[in-house]
Each structure stands twice: as structure tokens, then as C-alpha cells.
Amino acid sequence: MLDAQQAAARLPVHAGDPPEVFVEQARLLAWYSEHIGRDVEKIIAQCGSAAEQRVAAAAYLAEIGSNIPDRTIRATVRRLAALKFRTLGVDVQHPIAGQCEDVETWVH
Amino acid sequence: MGALAGVAAGSSVASAGLGILSSVMGGEATQAADQYQAGVLTEKAQIGQAQAVEVNANATMRLNQSLGNIDAVRAASGDSPTSPTTAALRRVTTSNADQNKAIQIGNILSQSEMDVAGANYLKSAGSFALSQSVVAGLAGAAGTIGKTNFSSFGPGGTPASSNPTQIGALY
Numbered sequence: 001m002l003d004a005q006q007a008a009a010r011l012p013v014h015a016g017d018p019p020e021v022f023v024e025q026a027r028l029l030a031w032y033s034e035h036i037g038r039d040v041e042k043i044i045a046q047c048g049s050a051a052e053q054r055v056a057a058a059a060y061l062a063e064i065g066s067n068i069p070d071r072t073i074r075a076t077v078r079r080l081a082a083l084k085f086r087t088l089g090v091d092v093q094h095p096i097a098g099q100c101e102d103v104e105t106w107v108h
Numbered sequence: 109m110g111a112l113a114g115v116a117a118g119s120s121v122a123s124a125g126l127g128i129l130s131s132v133m134g135g136e137a138t139q140a141a142d143q144y145q146a147g148v149l150t151e152k153a154q155i156g157q158a159q160a161v162e163v164n165a166n167a168t169m170r171l172n173q174s175l176g177n178i179d180a181v182r183a184a185s186g187d188s189p190t191s192p193t194t195a196a197l198r199r200v201t202t203s204n205a206d207q208n209k210a211i212q213i214g215n216i217l218s219q220s221e222m223d224v225a226g227a228n229y230l231k232s233a234g235s236f237a238l239s240q241s242v243v244a245g246l247a248g249a250a251g252t253i254g255k256t257n258f259s260s261f262g263p264g265g266t267p268a269s270s271n272p273t274q275i276g277a278l279y
Binding site: 024025027051053056057059060062067 | 154159162181
């Protein structure tokens, strides 16, 4: 899990950053997108019912990106994962309470 | 009469006992089913968590590389990512900016997902159309073959010149 001091010491990517920062962020997100896409398909294949898929998805979302010290990127990675699940029909609008920080950034 | 009443009372008690036993066994079965379902869900949660842990582990090198590059870009532009002054100046606007950017990124990603879904649809629709055209072509060919007057072919057939409606008969 993420070291709290490490996360607090680091400024997240923000609107005032140079454009190159966003390019780097986009590259990183593309890497995550590829891996998350594969994981989501694997999880759905291993879970038969919708309830099982929801539970597995919530656990995945609670864990994914927990080692990212930048909270903007962390929230975006989780949002991306939630989007992948939703695209494939898994309802992840109600994550397990208290297990996922930055929930407000990826749950509508 | 007394004996009959005793038998009736006995059977009533037995019936009640069986009812209780049945209820208890039903409850135990439900409990076992619930426990099984809970176990299955726990297992699935562990699968999801394990996948995420694996990605997190694999991402470490890539993540450090990206964060290093971000720090390098910031340093080149004169920003120090850990400077208290920089932090104090930016803290006011960071929250709103992050929220706006998260929304924008989310929209871009949503569009990207929709594009992929659309591409997949078009791909499958294209294959379907191709297969339909093959079937239509085969059906058309079969119809043409079915309408062909095979007796007009070969030495034993009717000469084309004797049928003025046949193509080429008049030339």
C-alpha cells in the first residue's frame, strides 16, 4: 500500500503543470489501460454471476493504483478501471464503503 | 375412545416434532447455502484483488519512470515538486483543476471506449454483411441455374435459331 508520507510529500499533477507532464501521464495511463483491460476481461471470465463480478470488481478497484503516490493519477487509474468494468456490463457504482479512497472521483 | 384419543394426541405431537425438525433442517440448508455463497464471493474478491496487486507490482518500474520524467519536466521549468512554497501557492487551485481535468480525462476515455465499441460493432456488422452478400450471391446463382434451359445445350437440344426470344438467336 501507499506510504502516507510519500503521498503527502508529492504534489499531484495539476492544471498548472507543463504540457510534457500530461503527455507523460497519458503514456502511463495508456500502459494501465492495456493491463486493466486484460484484467477486467479475465475477472469477468472467472466470475459467473453478476454478484460475483461486482464483488471482484470492487476488490480490484480498491486495490488498483494503491501504490501510486500521485493522487490525480491514482484517481484516474481507478476511474479508468471502473470505466472498463462498466463498459463490459459490470455495475461498479456502489463500491465497498471505506475500502476505496478517491471514490468521489470515479463514481457518478 | 381413550386409546384413540391417545393415538391422535401422539400423532399430533409427532407431527409437530417433524415440523420442527423439518424447519431446523431447512434452516441449516439455507445457512449452508449462504455460507457457500459467501465463500464463493470471498474467493472472487480475492481474484479481483490479486489481479490488481499484480498490476501494481508490474507497474512499479513504469510508474517510477513516469514520475521521474514528470519531476524532470517540472525541474526544467523551474518548479520544485516538494517545495513548501510551491505547494502553498498551488494548493488553492489544485483541487478545482484536478476535478476539471479528471472530468476531461474521463470524457476522453469514455469516447475512446465508445470508439472501440463502435469499431467492434462495425467489424462484426461488416462480417455479417459479407456473409449475407455471399449467401445472396449463391441464392442468385442458384436461381439463375434453376431457370436455365439445359435442353438447349448440346447436340440434342433445340437450336437457338428456332427460339427467337433466346438471347443471340437473331444474330
